[in-house]
Amino acid sequence: xxxxxxxxxxxxxxxxxxxxxxxxxxxxxxxxxxxxxxxxxxxxxxxxxxxxxxxxxxxxxxxxxxxxxxxxxxxxxxxxxxxxxxxxxxxxxxxxxxxxxxxxxxxxxxxxxxxxxxxxxxxxxxxxxxxxxxxxxxxxxxxxxxxxxxxxxxxxxxxxxxxx
Amino acid sequence: xxxxxxxxxxxxxxxxxxxxxxxxxxxxxxxxxxxxxxxxxxxxxxxxxxxxxxxxxxxxxxxxxxxxxxxxxxxxxxxxxxxxxxxxxxxxxxxxxxxxxxxxxxxxxxxxxxxxxxxxxxxxxxxxxxxxxxxxxxxxxxxxxxxxxxxxxxxxxxxxxxxxxxxxxxxxxxxxxxxxxxxxxxxxxxxxxxxxxxxxxxxx
Numbered sequence: 001x002x003x004x005x006x007x008x009x010x011x012x013x014x015x016x017x018x019x020x021x022x023x024x025x026x027x028x029x030x031x032x033x034x035x036x037x038x039x040x041x042x043x044x045x046x047x048x049x050x051x052x053x054x055x056x057x058x059x060x061x062x063x064x065x066x067x068x069x070x071x072x073x074x075x076x077x078x079x080x081x082x083x084x085x086x087x088x089x090x091x092x093x094x095x096x097x098x099x100x101x102x103x104x105x106x107x108x109x110x111x112x113x114x115x116x117x118x119x120x121x122x123x124x125x126x127x128x129x130x131x132x133x134x135x136x137x138x139x140x141x142x143x144x145x146x147x148x149x150x151x152x153x154x155x156x157x158x159x160x161x162x163x164x
Numbered sequence: 165x166x167x168x169x170x171x172x173x174x175x176x177x178x179x180x181x182x183x184x185x186x187x188x189x190x191x192x193x194x195x196x197x198x199x200x201x202x203x204x205x206x207x208x209x210x211x212x213x214x215x216x217x218x219x220x221x222x223x224x225x226x227x228x229x230x231x232x233x234x235x236x237x238x239x240x241x242x243x244x245x246x247x248x249x250x251x252x253x254x255x256x257x258x259x260x261x262x263x264x265x266x267x268x269x270x271x272x273x274x275x276x277x278x279x280x281x282x283x284x285x286x287x288x289x290x291x292x293x294x295x296x297x298x299x300x301x302x303x304x305x306x307x308x309x310x311x312x313x314x315x316x317x318x319x320x321x322x323x324x325x326x327x328x329x330x331x332x333x334x335x336x337x338x339x340x341x342x343x344x345x346x347x348x349x350x351x352x353x354x355x356x357x358x359x360x361x362x363x364x365x366x367x368x
Contacts, residue, residue: 014177018184025188029195046281050221060228100276123280137221138277140228146240148232150276 041133041157048090048155049135052076056092061142062149067094067105080110089115089132089156097140097148104149115156132158222346225277226359229287230348234269236262243269247289247355274359284362286345289355 055076056066063070072090073080083090093107112132119134134156141151230247233240243266274285345360 014181018177018181021181021185021188025191029192032192032195033199035199053221053224057224057228060224060231097273097276134281136279136281138279139221139225140232140273140277142228142231146231146233 039133040159042135044088044157044159045133045135045155048088048157049137049153051078052090052092052153052155053137053139053151056151057139057141062094062151064144067143072108072110083110086112087157087159089113089134089154091116091155092151092153095150095152097150100150112156112158115158116154118158119154119156130158130160132156220346222359222361223348224346225361226346226348226357229270229273229359230357232269232273234265236265247357248350282361282363286358286360286362288358288360290358 052072055072056063056070063075065075072078072092073083078090082088089109089111091107091109091113094104096102096104115132115134118128118131119136122128122131122133134154136154137152139151139153141149143149230244231242233242234246236246246262246266270287274287278285345358347356347358349356
């Protein structure tokens with residue numbers, strides 16, 4: 001023990017090297033885990049469509065005021081500010097069941113209309129990470145006097161998430 | 165003596181370093197694996213619908229279809245009523261006519277409501293076992309390759325949500341991944357109607 005410098009045992013090159021490997025490993029692992037993306041776009045769009053249909057239709061029938069003064073934000077409990085932000089898109093229209101080209105009410109569009117095109121592009125491309133994802137549904141619904149309609153709904157989301 | 169001790173220490177450290185390096189390598193590997201599966205359900209790095217929730221879309225659509233009026237014996241009768249009276253007093257010929265009436269209508273509806281996000285569907289009506297001599301499938305309308313699907317149906321789909329009763333009907337949502345089914349059971353008589361809107365063609 002004589003002649004051994006103080007701290008040599010603990011501060012050898014090996015020690016530094018091992019500590020660096022351990023610290024580096026922890027840093028790399030934590031960063032890999034926390035940086036990994038989760039895409040909620042598709043499911044958000046799906047939820048938006050389902051929410052809309054749930055508030056527009058009751059027991060298979062369109063709600064009485066749906067073809068008239070239907071306020072989608074009030075009836076469906078949606079926040080206009082959020083839908084009109086740059087992250088969402090909602091479009092709906094009502095068509096005659098027997099003549100799908102005949103729209104009963106003009107199409108209503110909320111949010112970023114560009115998302116519809118983005119979704120079409122995304123369907124054809126393998127990857128378009130920053131583009132919106134959409135959910136498109138056609139719902140068969142009945143109206144007064146059992147008149148039949150197709151309720152077309154498309155919703156898109158481009159919720160990127162991340163920390164602010 | 166001192167040099168020998170140093171060589172011995174270095175060898176110990178070398179072995180220790182290899183072990184530590186291996187452990188760190190495993191740690192990083194596990195982190196990568198877990199990060200890739202940072203999902204609740206569904207595809208990698210994507211969130212799916214949780215099993216204990218789920219969309220009622222298929223159930224809502226099933227209700228609309230069952231409330232549809234079809235022509236039967238110069239009357240407009242709901243599919244709901246046709247099904248409920250199907251097994252009680254009709255002979256086989258009348259049953260076939262009735263079956264034709266609603267099958268045609270249901271297929272027409274489902275063909276018109278297909279979209280790119282739910283391009284496949286299955287509509288199935290069957291008796292429950294409690295009806296003697298009449299059990300089995302009453303009608304299957306489909307655009308997927310379903311013969312095998314139906315054979316494996318009960319193993320494949322998970323019932324996870326039951327909606328309140330409506331008009332003598334009890335509803336439930338069935339789900340597997342992103343394929344959703346709405347199931348309605350007529351309480352009296354016991355007939356089961358099931359509508360599945362599928363995102364993908366299921367292969368068994």
